[in-house]
Amino acid sequence: MISIQQLELLNTRSDVVIATRSATMAPSVCWSMGGHVAEDRKSATVWTRRDHASQATADIASNGWIAAVFTVPFTNFSLQLKGQDARVRAVDATDAALLERHVSNMVRELRLVNVREAFARAAFDQCPDDLVAIDFTIHSVFEQTPGPRAGRTVEPSP
Structure with a gap:
């Protein structure tokens, strides 16, 4: 569903709603x-306050x-990942390291x-103790980039 190139964008350049x-x-x-998004592109974790x-x-x-929409701010490239088995858990040390890199x-x-950097840090640099992690298996993926393909299912990718 998610290509290697899309995985890189989701994991290094996206904000999430x-x-x-x-x-x-x-x-x-x-x-x-x-x-x-996990390297196997089958599951994802999001962190929220x-x-x-x-x-x-x-x-x-x-x-x-x-449903989690990952968006690259500069290009508005967006994918919506849907799951049916989401679970809420405490943030752990692995999450904290990923969050630090994400900031x-x-x-x-x-x-x-x-x-400005100060605004970005204020928005994204949150204490892990104030967050929860939400894990889910990716059930389906939809294109959400504004344009004619928005809403279409993303077909499986090698």
Whole structure:
């Protein structure tokens, strides 16, 4: 589903927004501090502030459904990854290392769109104790880059 080139963009140049739904289909959306797609391109983890994601984490506990949109700020390249088995857990040392690298990447990426480093760090450099990790198996992938292909399913890739 996700190509090697797309994997690199998702893991080094993207910010992330997640969406969930309640049992009554009410949506919840929240901004994430970052995300990481596994090298096998079959699973992903996103990190979000616990205090901003209470409804999203409750939805996930209830039904496991998640959509995570990874977007490269400079180009608006976007992919939506959907999962049906999301699980919320505490952030661990591996997550903290990935988050630290993500902050540096986002500072660099946002500089390309004239966002100052202090603002980027304030937005992305969060204490791991204030975050939760959400793991999920990637069930489907959709193109979300603005344009004629937006909404189309991304076909499996070698």
